[in-house]
Amino acid sequence: MATDFPAQIERLRHTYASIAAVTDPQALRARIASLSERAAAPDLWDDPDAAQAVTSALSHAQADLKRVEDMGGRIDDLEAMVEMAGEESGEDAEELLAEAALDLVSICEDLGDLEIRTLLSGEYDPRDAVVTIRSGAGGVDAADFADMLLRMYTRWAERHDYPVKVLNTSYAEEAGLKSVTFEVHAPYAYGTLSVEGGTHRLVRISPFDNQGRRQTSFAAVEVIPLIESTDHIDVPETDIRVDVFRSSGPGGQSVNTTDSAVRITHIPTGLVVSMQDEKSQIQNRAAAMRVLQSRLLLLKQQEEDAKKKELAGDVKASWGDQMRSYVLNPYQMVKDLRTGYEVGNPDSVFDGDIDGFIDAGIRWRRRQESAERR
Numbered sequence: 001m002a003t004d005f006p007a008q009i010e011r012l013r014h015t016y017a018s019i020a021a022v023t024d025p026q027a028l029r030a031r032i033a034s035l036s037e038r039a040a041a042p043d044l045w046d047d048p049d050a051a052q053a054v055t056s057a058l059s060h061a062q063a064d065l066k067r068v069e070d071m072g073g074r075i076d077d078l079e080a081m082v083e084m085a086g087e088e089s090g091e092d093a094e095e096l097l098a099e100a101a102l103d104l105v106s107i108c109e110d111l112g113d114l115e116i117r118t119l120l121s122g123e124y125d126p127r128d129a130v131v132t133i134r135s136g137a138g139g140v141d142a143a144d145f146a147d148m149l150l151r152m153y154t155r156w157a158e159r160h161d162y163p164v165k166v167l168n169t170s171y172a173e174e175a176g177l178k179s180v181t182f183e184v185h186a187p188y189a190y191g192t193l194s195v196e197g198g199t200h201r202l203v204r205i206s207p208f209d210n211q212g213r214r215q216t217s218f219a220a221v222e223v224i225p226l227i228e229s230t231d232h233i234d235v236p237e238t239d240i241r242v243d244v245f246r247s248s249g250p251g252g253q254s255v256n257t258t259d260s261a262v263r264i265t266h267i268p269t270g271l272v273v274s275m276q277d278e279k280s281q282i283q284n285r286a287a288a289m290r291v292l293q294s295r296l297l298l299l300k301q302q303e304e305d306a307k308k309k310e311l312a313g314d315v316k317a318s319w320g321d322q323m324r325s326y327v328l329n330p331y332q333m334v335k336d337l338r339t340g341y342e343v344g345n346p347d348s349v350f351d352g353d354i355d356g357f358i359d360a361g362i363r364w365r366r367r368q369e370s371a372e373r374r
Helices: 005-023 025-039 048-087 092-117 139-159 189-196 281-312 346-350 355-373
Strands: 130-134 164-171 177-184 198-207 215-224 240-245 263-264 271-275 323-325 333-336
Touching: 005 025, 005 048, 005 092, 025 048, 048 092, 092 355, 130 189, 139 164, 139 177, 139 198, 139 215, 139 346, 164 240, 164 271, 164 281, 189 215, 189 355, 198 240, 215 281, 240 281, 263 281, 271 281, 323 346, 333 355
Parallel strands: 198 323
Antiparallel strands: 130 177, 130 215, 164 177, 198 215, 240 263, 263 271, 323 333
16 A cells, blocks of 8 residues: 555654644753853863763753754655655656655654653653662562563663663572662653553463462562752751661672671651662762652652642542563563553563553653643
């Protein structure tokens, strides 16, 4: 069936116009000009943290503008190619139309990615993410499942060239992990991965059961935005209790031989953060405080959001506990229970192919937010 290029191009332009309206290229150019002026200041690097924030923001803004402007140019080029094909005949016209069809598919995919980015408009969405995975019910299978999820998110980050830094690992006795906390450093990492928060369920024949019985196990995923130097979250020393202990699990020099691990308890909220993967107690304490401040920041935002919903007189349930099922037996399927998105190849999912789930989750979240505002 021949492609209806005029209709497809009109649809692309409509979608692009919606994206451009949200992105606001003119505001982006003004932001770039302001950041460029700050980046050129001679005293910029007197404060390395602030300088890094400025240069990073400038780089991201320039990339966002280029992405939007390039997409408009690609749609124009596609339309010109189709017009040229209309002026040709025979094999020349067929070759141009074949090339246009390939460009159309590519533009549709990239425009979809760009549309997803415009949906990430939350206050903390542009930030790096701190992800914590905890094994739940299911014993050793749950601990192994937590390890599988760590590999899944790590492989996803590798596919996108996003750096990952593991902050804390608590190993289970037989196999797998009790919990693990890691950072993902990328533009919009928090906005992207925040839809992964919730309870994940695995159904499979347990490799740890000598009778080969089917086992259901659970793991919880928590995603919070990374605290930045410009955030003001005061944590008085009187509000925290700091305990030090010896690191556990595999390690080299200084690990397992000194009390380098740190556990910080925030007394007013009961939040507990442990860090043990750094070599020194000072480094572990700094990392633990950073994660504690990030959690307090998110907690503050959640309290404000809850208050707004209460004032609006329409408090709706959150996502619920179980958000995704990974079934390996008696059939193979991974299904998101919120969006209905599913695939029949769990191996590819556990190898990091989760963009479809993330995109569907972001669109689902926007629909939920739009419904709540009505």
